[in-house]
Amino acid sequence: MKREKLERLEKIARKNGVHHIDGNSVLIVDHEKIRRNYRAFTEALPRVQPYFAVKANSLPEIVKTIYDLGGSFDVASYPEFLLVHRMIKDLTPEERRDFIWEKIIYAHPVKKKGTLKKLNKYKPLTTFDNFAEIGKIKQYAPNAGLVLRLWSPNTGSTVELSNKFGVDSGEAVDLIAVAIDSGLQVEGVSFHVGSQCNNFSNYVQALEFAYKVFNEAEARGYVVGFSREQRKRLVDIGGGFPVKYSRKDKKFEELAKLLNTETDRLFPSDEFEIIAEPGRCMVATAATLICEVIGKAIKHGKACYYIDDGVYHTFSGQIFDHIQYPVRALKKGHTEICTVFGRTCDGFDVISQNAQLPPLELGDLVYAEHIGAYTNASSTHFNGFPPAKIVHINK
Numbered sequence: 043m044k045r046e047k048l049e050r051l052e053k054i055a056r057k058n059g060v061h062h063i064d065g066n067s068v069l070i071v072d073h074e075k076i077r078r079n080y081r082a083f084t085e086a087l088p089r090v091q092p093y094f095a096v097k098a099n100s101l102p103e104i105v106k107t108i109y110d111l112g113g114s115f116d117v118a119s120y121p122e123f124l125l126v127h128r129m130i131k132d133l134t135p136e137e138r139r140d141f142i143w144e145k146i147i148y149a150h151p152v153k154k155k156g157t158l159k160k161l162n163k164y165k166p167l168t169t170f171d172n173f174a175e176i177g178k179i180k181q182y183a184p185n186a187g188l189v190l191r192l193w194s195p196n197t198g199s200t201v202e203l204s205n206k207f208g209v210d211s212g213e214a215v216d217l218i219a220v221a222i223d224s225g226l227q228v229e230g231v232s233f234h235v236g237s238q239c240n241n242f243s244n245y246v247q248a249l250e251f252a253y254k255v256f257n258e259a260e261a262r263g264y265v266v267g268f269s270r271e272q273r274k275r276l277v278d279i280g281g282g283f284p285v286k287y288s289r290k291d292k293k294f295e296e297l298a299k300l301l302n303t304e305t306d307r308l309f310p311s312d313e314f315e316i317i318a319e320p321g322r323c324m325v326a327t328a329a330t331l332i333c334e335v336i337g338k339a340i341k342h343g344k345a346c347y348y349i350d351d352g353v354y355h356t357f358s359g360q361i362f363d364h365i366q367y368p369v370r371a372l373k374k375g376h377t378e379i380c381t382v383f384g385r386t387c388d389g390f391d392v393i394s395q396n397a398q399l400p401p402l403e404l405g406d407l408v409y410a411e412h413i414g415a416y417t418n419a420s421s422t423h424f425n426g427f428p429p430a431k432i433v434h435i436n437k
């Protein structure tokens with residue numbers, strides 16, 4: 043990060059008490075960066091309607107920024123649905139209905155009966171991948187529009203999702219048939235190649251699979267899509283769009299070129315709509331965490347620092363999301379390998395055993411970049427420590 047920007051962030055963190063005797067770590071969320079990420083996505087993939095995956099970072103301020111950009115939303119729980127619904131509370135009932143139909147997908151293939159019951163009046167799109175779910179939807183949310191979640195390879199993706207969701211080729215069209223025969227509307231198919239996907243052939247294989255499913259359904263006499271005004275058949279290419287956390291990560295622009303070619307080849311635009319559920323790539327690079335060094339020791343000859351955040355808090359992304367966030371110092375100097383511990387009592391709360399930091403004093407500040415996706419979202423109050431203080435800039 044450029045020195046000038048870092049100094050600006052340091053000022054903001056200090057203003058928000060990062061160094062106070064009772065202060066807390068500060069997570070700075072830059073909304074201009076979210077807007078830039080959103081625009082980069084829509085410019086690189088002009089045919090794709092992005093439904094921001096709220097789970098990546100469900101801060102209401104972030105949802106609002108994406109709403110103001112004209113964005114759509116992937117929600118995966120009723121509270122997430124309500125969070126987005128709050129944005130549209132002042133619209134007329136008709137506008138609200140159109141927004142829900144056109145801009146929200148409830149992208150969780152397994153829902154509780156009570157959730158379906160509550161969702162039914164909104165008639166949202168929702169995903170499914172098994173026969174039991176069809177029975178529940180038929181009983182509790184017959185007005186929903188169904189999107190079949192297909193299995194897709196997740197090879198080379200940091201976060202595996204295909205172990206849990208997605209129907210394979212043997213059953214896919216049977217599920218469409220049973221859903222349509224029971225009077226439900228099937229609007230299209232979806233897949234997810236795994237989050238932080240650095241293997242673009244996952245997308246190619248998943249798109250081929252989707253193409254075959256549409257063809258087989260048609261051959262068996264089942265019409266997918268076209269049952270809602272203005273909508274065609276939906277091909278939902280999910281998330282997975284990689285973020286450049288390090289030099290090893292592939293470029294999103296490279297993937298976008300491939301996706302444009304493949305979607306045009308397989309899914310003509312007069313018949314198909316392409317949607318996506320990007321989470322990480324909208325928010326990861328928009329947040330920086332600043333923490334204070336609250337303790338230090340030399341253990342077996344190695345410098346160890348204790349900072350006021352950790353793997354139960356913003357660094358929880360290292361556990362659940364499998365991403366490493368290198369800890370860096372605000373002050374310059376010759377670095378050495380050291381250990382950085384989180385602030386809880388748990389020996390598991392280790393942020394890094396091989397951080398590269400200059401010798402630090404109590405009260406010095408350290409930071410971690412690109413820490414906006416699946417981080418504060420999974421922060422806990424473990425050990426009585428609250429999550430980082432969130433500060434929004436450029437709203």
Ligand SMILES: Cc1ncc(COP(=O)(O)O)c(C=O)c1O
Pocket residue numbers: 095098116149150203234236237238280281282283319320321322323
């Ligand atoms: C169904 C679904 N859609 C979208 C996403 C967002 O994916 P990403 O953050 O990789 O863009 C996820 C992430 O877990 C997901 O499970």
